[in-house]
Amino acid sequence: MDDVIMARKSLTQLCAKREELEVVSVCENGMDALSILQNEEIDVLFLDVEMPEMTGLELLNELPYTPYIILTTSKTEYAFDAYQYNVFDYLKKPISYPRFSQTIDKIVLHKSSTESTGQSSLSGTESGNGKKDIYIKVENRYIRILFDQINYIESIGDYVKIHLEKENHVVHTTMKNIEEKLNADIFLRIHRTYIINLQKIIDIEENSIAIGKVVIPVSRNNKQILMDRLNLL
Numbered sequence: 001m002d003d004v005i006m007a008r009k010s011l012t013q014l015c016a017k018r019e020e021l022e023v024v025s026v027c028e029n030g031m032d033a034l035s036i037l038q039n040e041e042i043d044v045l046f047l048d049v050e051m052p053e054m055t056g057l058e059l060l061n062e063l064p065y066t067p068y069i070i071l072t073t074s075k076t077e078y079a080f081d082a083y084q085y086n087v088f089d090y091l092k093k094p095i096s097y098p099r100f101s102q103t104i105d106k107i108v109l110h111k112s113s114t115e116s117t118g119q120s121s122l123s124g125t126e127s128g129n130g131k132k133d134i135y136i137k138v139e140n141r142y143i144r145i146l147f148d149q150i151n152y153i154e155s156i157g158d159y160v161k162i163h164l165e166k167e168n169h170v171v172h173t174t175m176k177n178i179e180e181k182l183n184a185d186i187f188l189r190i191h192r193t194y195i196i197n198l199q200k201i202i203d204i205e206e207n208s209i210a211i212g213k214v215v216i217p218v219s220r221n222n223k224q225i226l227m228d229r230l231n232l233l
Helices: 005-016 030-037 056-060 076-084 097-116 175-181 220-229
Strands: 044-048 068-073 089-092 133-138 141-146 150-156 159-164 168-171 187-191 194-197 203-205 208-211 214-217
Touching: 030 044, 030 056, 044 056, 056 068, 068 097, 089 097, 133 168, 150 175, 150 214, 175 187, 175 194, 187 214, 187 220, 194 208, 194 214
Parallel strands: 044 068, 068 089
Antiparallel strands: 133 141, 150 159, 150 194, 159 168, 187 194, 203 208, 208 214
16 A cells, blocks of 8 residues: 555556465555455555555554555654564565565465464464453443353454353454454454354354354455364364
């Protein structure tokens, strides 16, 4: 995503040279990119910092999930911001093909490594944090929810809905934030809008799973990760 047309064309041409990459969308501002990201699940986001309407760094705060983020800018002072926002890599314009290719090689290696260990590349959450519960604020108090009570979690705009066996709770937070609080041995994000408790799955069919009477979609990118996490016979 870049507001300069020649920069967008140059980056598109670089992407075309790597068979691992498929360009889903090219945007000239942050608002257009956010709209795409809310409806499409992508693996890699090339992001310019200085753009109209919404800067690249402001967009990072609004992401509904976390793809591999590559900052592209002509100014080196943004390198520190890249570190703070935990972006995957930083490319200084003009971007050379060898440097671009080096970044793609790193992504391929990292993605292969995380998938082989059963972790989602989108989450960044380490498996097995040992946590068994989470506290959420309801009105003026905090209530404890055991992970075993949670069936699945659903994103609804600026809120998440925690679905339990007999009740639901709506919390003002992001999927990224709540995902970091969960135990990755138990939970898995299978879609940009759903995190599921793996122990609650009843059956799996094509690109969906069933928890109780609810059918939940599984994204194409996370289908194999899900299958690798299950004890299949």
